[in-house]
Amino acid sequence: MAATAVTAGRLLRLRAAGAEGHWRRLRGAGLPGGFLQPASADGDAAQRRQVAHFTFQPDPEPLEYGQTQKMNLFQAVTSALDNSLAKDPTAVIFGEDVAFGGVFRCTVGLRDKYGKDRVFNTPLCEQGIVGFGIGIAVTGATAIAEIQFADYIFPAFDQIVNEAAKYRYRSGDLFNCGSLTIRSPWGCVGHGALYHSQSPEAFFAHCPGIKVVIPRSPFQAKGLLLSCIEDKNPCIFFEPKILYRAAVEQVPIEPYNIPLSQAEVIQEGSDVTLVAWGTQVHVIREVASMAHEKLGVSCEVIDLRTIIPWDVDTVCKEECFLNLEAPISRVCGYDTPFPHIFEPFYIPDKWKCYDALRKMINY
């Protein structure tokens, strides 16, 4: 039964394609929802559960930013965009399908509220979207570009890495595109397969001149997105799509900022440090409590938040390497493209992380 309990932990909730709004045609629509059943020794099929590989843990209601409202992650994004367009008359939002509200509903209502010259569709061309956004930013206006899935950011890689990141440096600060922000749905969703699940932040993590930010929750998302929009450097803001609806918490209605390049220690601990970003933060939170319960191990949990420039001081205190009692362990997907039906086996779920932690403390 213990073995089946472990496999039960691998059940996935597969979402209906329609629930998210439009999926892009010709790029593989998700299949309608279904769920895996646990094999059970006594043939009892009554226990059907839909379980994602994580449980979203909301943070306590923030009290320092005024009135809050229950929002999920895409609503928090809409709120941040709404605040930005209200505050900054030069701000515009553009990308594929943003006009009707976006395939993940992040821009619902904004076109009606701010006008079709400020919230508009572009042709289907990521290199054009980012190049166009750079041009807007060069004139000093605020450009908020959407790339429909992070998996499709690659045609824009040249514009991001060779142009946006280098604009200020190469011109000797005569020109810059600091008022550009690129937002994009990111990460695994349960059925996204190769091209709706990618986490491409590593490709950008070594490119000086841009900032890459990934929130773990609605409250974090709004504050970090507002900081990205106001930051004087081009920023990429990846939004974990699996959290768009799954993550719900109290989020301030008014604008507020969460600083970039500052990791957050969510939980103090003394034995092991666990670092993650985005959805995975909730996985390691659970791993930390499992470690505490089963092994009596005290884990420090850190949400990195900004991937580049990253908060090296929080993660890695000076001389820490001399004090490590075990090599650093990296738990991630396998070196294969992101699979469809095999997603549960590919994901660095809490069991893999727990296993790595156990090996580490027994090193």
Next chain:
Amino acid sequence: MAVAAAAARVWGSSRGLGRVGLLLLRRSGARGLARSHPQRQQQPFSSLDDKPQFPGASAEFVDKLDFIQPNVISGIPIYRVMDRQGQIINPSEDPHLPQEKVLKFYKTMTLLNTMDRILYESQRQGRISFYMTNYGEEGTHVGSAAALDSTDLVFGQYREAGVLMYRNYPLELFMAQCYGNVSDLGKGRQMPVHYGCRERHFVTISSPLATQIPQAVGAAYAAKRANANRVIICYFGEGAASEGDAHAGFNFAATLECPVIFFCRNNGYAISTPTSEQYRGDGIAARGPGYGILSIRVDGNDVFAVYNATKEARRRAVAENQPFLIEAMTYRIGHHSTSDDSSAYRSVDEVNYWDKQDHPISRLRHYLQSCGWWDDEQEKAWRKQSRKKMGCKCLPESVHCPPRPWSSDTRSTAAQWAGQTLVSGSMCFLALPLTTSSWAHPFSSCLGLLTSELPAS
């Protein structure tokens, strides 16, 4: 009403037709703030008419199978004002520019030519690492720059130094950028010819090709929103027009109704690749209509044709918030860069033809002479003056100017280093051959200088 009833029967009220029999379906998408060109409208939707109802095209049916033949034998005609001898062909097309303006055209083009020769030689002598000349294309720079407002934003590729020169960018700063010395506004960070000037609205050049095209469109969109009465001009070569970014830029400009001028310098070569290997259609101008962009092909060596086309494009782009495409036909007389020897892929005869028979500077000089605004005396005096500007003043300053230091601490070390490695004393660059009546292209100037040594210090 019968139509309405029939339509309602077919589709039912759930389709939203309701009582309204005919529904005009408009194409959704961003609309310009001041749109005056006709938008594409759907035909009224009715299943009884045998007309195409497709949202994707506004066209009639045809029952004969026929592929459209691309016309590359007799392509889009080339607009020109002057003939090769600098005579106005159609007087109504003469822009009748005042003498001082036309003289400024001439002096800018010739000064650019002189600067090119000095800096090309600088590279050959190891003083700068790299250079790209503008020989043969001076007309495209000056004609277009003159037609713009001084605040119109320029996105260039790398062979548009004449645009910056027309806007009075100091020679010292051109050279400072090439030398990467402490005077360079770009802080010595890029290879030579990657100029930029915020004051003169010339966006810093970058090496990747065509990346500036969608950027120019974005800038134009922002200018439109700001009601800035500003056009954005975007220069690129016919080779760069093959990049995906070019396609992206054209399409965005048209769909988002941006006041941008796409100015393509079709100079026959992309390094060694001739146009026959770059495209198979009728050049770049023929692509414009495919995007819904008003397009024209002009004689790039005719500075008045370039001027007229750019002037009109500017006027309409701002008034109507739509893009324009100008393909300026010209010829790259020089090598691609100092890293190139174009005799490897083209004949000296071909180059000589353009240098001697169809050069923008010569054609304008003939025009000036026929107006009585220029003569051989002035020509001689001007040559001397421009060489003096370049050779005796700017160059030694740049040569002796310390390179930009790594940091302010190392500045003194850098100055020391500069003093030791560069030749001090007077630089005698007046050993440029005072050859013919035409402004010699690099081949002859190269030969001349090989035999004249610079004085050592």
